[in-house]
Amino acid sequence: MSAATAQRRVIVVGGGLGGLWATLAIAGGGQKVLLFSLFEVMRSHSVCAQGGINAVLDAKGQRDSIDQHIHDTLKGGSWLANQPPVKSLCEAAPSLIRTFERMGVTFSRTPEGLLDQRLFGGVKHRRTCFAGASTGQQLMHGVDQQVRRLEAEGRVQKLEWWEFLGLVKDADGACRGVVAMDLRSLEVQAFRADAVVLATGGLGQLYAPQTTCSTNSTGAAASRVYQQGARFANAEFFQFHPTAMLGEDKTRLMSEAARGEGGRVWVPKDPADRREPGRILEAERWYFLEDWYPAYGNTVPRDIASRAIWRVCRELGQGVGGGDRVYLDLTHLDRGFVESRLGAILSIYRKFAGTDPLDAPMEIFPAAHYAMGGLWVDFEHDPASGGVTPGSPRNHATSIPGLYACGECDYGYHGANRLGANSLLSASYSGRVAGEAVLSCLAGIERGADDLPAAPFQDEVARQQAINRELMTGQGSESPFQLHDALGALMTDRVGVVRDNASLDRAIAALAELEGRAAHMDLREASPWANQTLAHARQVQDMIRLARVMAASARARDECRGAHYKPEFELPLPSAGDADGPAWQHYRERWRAENARWLKTTVAEHGIDGPRIDFEPVDLSVLAPDRPRDYR
Numbered sequence: 001m002s003a004a005t006a007q008r009r010v011i012v013v014g015g016g017l018g019g020l021w022a023t024l025a026i027a028g029g030g031q032k033v034l035l036f037s038l039f040e041v042m043r044s045h046s047v048c049a050q051g052g053i054n055a056v057l058d059a060k061g062q063r064d065s066i067d068q069h070i071h072d073t074l075k076g077g078s079w080l081a082n083q084p085p086v087k088s089l090c091e092a093a094p095s096l097i098r099t100f101e102r103m104g105v106t107f108s109r110t111p112e113g114l115l116d117q118r119l120f121g122g123v124k125h126r127r128t129c130f131a132g133a134s135t136g137q138q139l140m141h142g143v144d145q146q147v148r149r150l151e152a153e154g155r156v157q158k159l160e161w162w163e164f165l166g167l168v169k170d171a172d173g174a175c176r177g178v179v180a181m182d183l184r185s186l187e188v189q190a191f192r193a194d195a196v197v198l199a200t201g202g203l204g205q206l207y208a209p210q211t212t213c214s215t216n217s218t219g220a221a222a223s224r225v226y227q228q229g230a231r232f233a234n235a236e237f238f239q240f241h242p243t244a245m246l247g248e249d250k251t252r253l254m255s256e257a258a259r260g261e262g263g264r265v266w267v268p269k270d271p272a273d274r275r276e277p278g279r280i281l282e283a284e285r286w287y288f289l290e291d292w293y294p295a296y297g298n299t300v301p302r303d304i305a306s307r308a309i310w311r312v313c314r315e316l317g318q319g320v321g322g323g324d325r326v327y328l329d330l331t332h333l334d335r336g337f338v339e340s341r342l343g344a345i346l347s348i349y350r351k352f353a354g355t356d357p358l359d360a361p362m363e364i365f366p367a368a369h370y371a372m373g374g375l376w377v378d379f380e381h382d383p384a385s386g387g388v389t390p391g392s393p394r395n396h397a398t399s400i401p402g403l404y405a406c407g408e409c410d411y412g413y414h415g416a417n418r419l420g421a422n423s424l425l426s427a428s429y430s431g432r433v434a435g436e437a438v439l440s441c442l443a444g445i446e447r448g449a450d451d452l453p454a455a456p457f458q459d460e461v462a463r464q465q466a467i468n469r470e471l472m473t474g475q476g477s478e479s480p481f482q483l484h485d486a487l488g489a490l491m492t493d494r495v496g497v498v499r500d501n502a503s504l505d506r507a508i509a510a511l512a513e514l515e516g517r518a519a520h521m522d523l524r525e526a527s528p529w530a531n532q533t534l535a536h537a538r539q540v541q542d543m544i545r546l547a548r549v550m551a552a553s554a555r556a557r558d559e560c561r562g563a564h565y566k567p568e569f570e571l572p573l574p575s576a577g578d579a580d581g582p583a584w585q586h587y588r589e590r591w592r593a594e595n596a597r598w599l600k601t602t603v604a605e606h607g608i609d610g611p612r613i614d615f616e617p618v619d620l621s622v623l624a625p626d627r628p629r630d631y632r
Contacts, residue, residue, distance in 0.1 A: 007032060008442045009449065011178055011191060013164045013221060014199030015041030017136070017424065018407025018431035020143040022197045025435025027147075027155040031442060034191060035147070036180055037160045038216050042144055045201050045214040046427060049136025050255035050345060052118060052128035053100075053424040055093035059110075059117045064125040066090050073422060074623055076122040076301050077372070077415020078562040079599060080234070083622035085379050085412050088387030089422075089429050096428055097129055103142035107131050108341070118341070119260040120420040122301035122631075128421040133255050133344035136424060143428075163535055164221045165464045167196065167228050167403065168457050175402035176449045179460045181468075184530050188464050190457035192449035195402050195438045198225060198375065199431060202408040205539075206547050207368035207496075208488040212244050212253040222375055222409045223542035226549070231399040232604045232611075233411040234373035235546075236554035236564045239418055240497050242305035243328050244367035247352055251367035254328060255345050256420040258362075259298045261338070264329045265289050265305070266361075271318040277327055277361045288312055296631045303417045303563045304631055306366040310497045313365070320363060327361035366497055372418055372563065373553070374411040376603060377404070386622050388433070393441040396434035404438055406430035411601075416562020471537050476520030480537035483518055487544055490514070495551050499566050504555040511548045512610070518544055549604045549611045556613045559598045576632050591628045599625070 010026050012019050015037035027033045037044065058064045069090040074081060097115070101107065108116045108130050117126040131138035150156045161183045168177040168190055177192040203219025204211035211217075226232045243258060243265075244251040259265070266285045273280060289308055290297045300308075309326050313319030320326060330338050335358050339346065349357050376399055380392035388395055396404045396412070406427070413426040494507035518541045525533045560570045571590055574583040600615035 006448065008194040008445065009034065009192065010195050010197065010438055010442070011036065011193040012197045012199060013178065014044070014201060014407065014409075015160070016044035016046035016199060016201055016407060017139060017143060017427040018434075019044075019197070019199030020140070020147050021428050021431025022199060022406055022435040022438070023147055023156055024143065024150070025432050026438055027150045029435070029439040031439065033156045034193065035156055035158045036162050036164060036178070037158070038163055038183070040160050041147075041158070042140060044140065045217055046424070047137040047140050048214065048253070049424050050133045050253060051120060051257035051260065052130030052135050052421045053097070053139065053428075054120070054127050054419070054421040055097045055129055055425070056090070056127060057094055057097065057115060057117060057129070059115055060126040062125045064127055068125065069093070069127065071623060072123050073413070073419055074415070075629060076419040077417050078629060079595070079620070079625040080237075080415030080561060080601070080618060081413055082379065082619040084381045084387050084619055087622050088385075089413055089426060091387060092429055093425055096425070100139060100142055103146060105131065105138050105142040107138075118257060119299055121256050121259065121299045121305065122296075122419045123299070124296070128257075128260065130257065132340070133257055133342045139424060139428070164200070164224070165538075166224050166460055167400070168460045169228070169400070170452055170456060173229070173401065175400050176452055177457060179464050181464070181535070183535060186468070186528055186531060186534065188461055188468065190461050192452070192457065194445050194449050195404065195441055197404045197406060197434055197438060198222065198409055199405070199407045200409050202371045203543070203546060204368050204371070205484075206487060206543050206550070207491050208484065209250045210488065210492045211368040212241055212251055213369065218539045218543050219371070219409075219546050220539040220542040222405075223546040225375065225398070225400065225403065226604075227542075227545060227606050229400055229606065230403065231376035232373070232549050233376040234416070234553070234602050235550040235604060236557055236602060237372035237416045237562055238368060238550065239302055239370040239372060239563050240306040240366040241369035242302055242309055242366050243364040244369070245349060245353060246325060246363055246365060252348055252352060253345075253369070254349065254362055254364055255342065256302070258328055258330060258342055258345065261341050262330075262333050264298055264332070265309070265326055266329060267312060267318050267320055267326050271322060274321065277329070278331070286318070293631045300631045301417055302369075302420060303565070306497055307565060309366055324365045325363040326365070328364045329361035330357050331359065331361060368492070370418055370423060371408055372411065372414040372416065373550075373602075374409045375405040377410045377412050379412070381619065381621065391436050391440050393437050393444065395437040396430060397437065397441075402441070404434045406434035416564060467538065468534060471521060471523060471534055472526055472531075474521055474523070476522050478517050478521045480518075480521055480523070480533065480540045483514060483521075484536070484540050484543070487514060487540070487547060491547055491550070495547075495554055497565065499554055499564070500568060501555060501558070501566070504551055507551045508548065508555060511544060511551055515541075515544045515548070552611045552613055553602045553604055557598065557602060559594055561598065573628065573630060573632070588628070595625060
């Protein structure tokens with residue numbers, strides 16, 4: 001059998017939308033897939049996505065266009081995203097929605113039976129397809145059913161409740177398999193593969209408990225391959241969702257759809273006003289987003305809204321009750337309309353807050369939500385289309401040969417800030433593209449992983465077992481749970497919504513100290529069966545190393561761009577007025593100068609003493625950055 005026709009084995013790590021789409025593409029192309037997941041795939045964090053998925057269908061007759069979707073995505077990301085992948089992403093979105101439809105996804109529809117679309121932040125057109133307020137869950141059901149079909153045919157094998165620990169590389173440094181741990185038996189085992197796709201999601205647990213992310217969104221897998229040589233890009237860009245529900249245990253997402261469907265954000269004009277919100281008259285309320293950004297109002301992008309809420313609460317002292325909270329108000333909207341469109345988040349708020357958002361405004365504050373940065377991935381530019389070359393083995397390839405990444409764990413599509421409802425789109429699209437790239441990569445392999453000697457696999461198993469033994473028998477005094485708490489507090493306080501270099505310097509020093517402490521843990525548990533503390537301890541160590549990348553990247557970028565905000569380097573926008581006046585001309589000159597210096601991708605490489613930070617150019621071949629972001 002020739003190399004081109006031989007069946008190969010591919011490992012996909014992660015069972016969310018990115019991993020399932022990659023699995024569909026690879027198994028559908030005739031190759032065998034081993035699908036690893038920390039838990040049942042339908043518990044993946046993709047099911048938590050609420051508001052919708054973007055695609056230009058122009059269902060509302062607003063003369064929306066794919067070119068406008070591309071522009072909104074690039075502008076929303078402060079022009080930092082490589083443009084060919086963004087172009088292909090937006091162009092593929094409509095057909096992706098039709099594919100989901102054929103999978104049986106129950107999108108919300110108009111009374112005429114057409115796909116409904118809602119408004120989301122950073123845009124002026126209704127472009128977001130949705131399934132109530134549980135869109136991610138519905139998309140996952142559709143794709144999961146297709147993967148189950150391939151599983152029944154023997155083309156996919158699921159290994160749920162296994163944790164990825166590290167890569168196995170051959171003598172040339174190419175990825176040829178993984179080492180993983182059975183979370184029940186704690187068995188550590190090597191698995192051979194001709195290519196590996198990492199689709200392990202985000203890293204919001206670096207900010208726990210002030211995060212909307214799942215407890216499994218640790219970023220540990222990405223950290224592990226980074227430590228094995230994969231480059232990590234744009235780590236400083238982390239999105240804080242403006243409308244997170246306050247909670248003692250964690251914060252919970254109140255979808256951006258609430259703003260898109262007409263929700264209004266406000267505080268009492270008098271910060272000393274302690275009346276119930278329903279008793280505060282309209283004239284006594286401050287709708288600050290509408291005042292500051294009249295062109296977009298409550299649908300400004302997330303980074304803009306988060307900083308506005310931060311400013312109102314922390315700098316102006318006008319948060320509700322004098323604290324860190326503002327109102328997200330739905331009470332002026334039709335009750336039946338809100339229930340039908342936002343039922344999932346209403347249920348969450350009722351359950352955990354004990355009040356009904358239809359009767360009283362929700363109380364919200366920004367929380368860590370989404371990583372724009374992630375593993376560096378390549379692409380091949382297609383000059384003919386301006387997008388990426390379909391099926392190129394370079395697409396979504398990391399800097400380690402044979403290793404691909406997709407979904408939130410890569411950095412490919414969002415630049416400095418992600419537009420709402422582009423996450424489900426990028427996860428699905430990137431998974432499919434990565435899968436197609438892997439098929440092309442496999443066609444060029446002459447020597448399969450099964451033909452390799454056993455030594456590199458045995459060596460990596462032994463290394464991972466040694467780490468486990470050291471943790472299980474350690475005589476240290478540090479608790480992994482307390483270290484995680486310290487990490488979350490540190491990141492929230494010093495690498496949060498608003499940053500400054502002095503705080504970042506302290507964070508970098510404190511993280512180095514935390515990493516040292518994490519080498520001396522006491523698990524207080526030596527059980528050889530289902531030892532969750534062992535798995536968590538390993539994740540904490542790798543989260544700290546990834547946090548060092550984020551802090552160092554933030555320290556290296558002395559500007560304000562998207563979610564990365566250092567007030568001391570801000571270029572204040574001139575007052576709204578004549579766009580050709582001298583003030584705006586001078587501002588645009590300074591903005592172009594700043595772009596010449598900082599419109600670059602931050603790239604981190606692992607070093608013994610910490611991350612090494614460098615910068616590389618951004619591909620601007622589709623659309624020249626034409627103007628600064630201005631949502632007023």
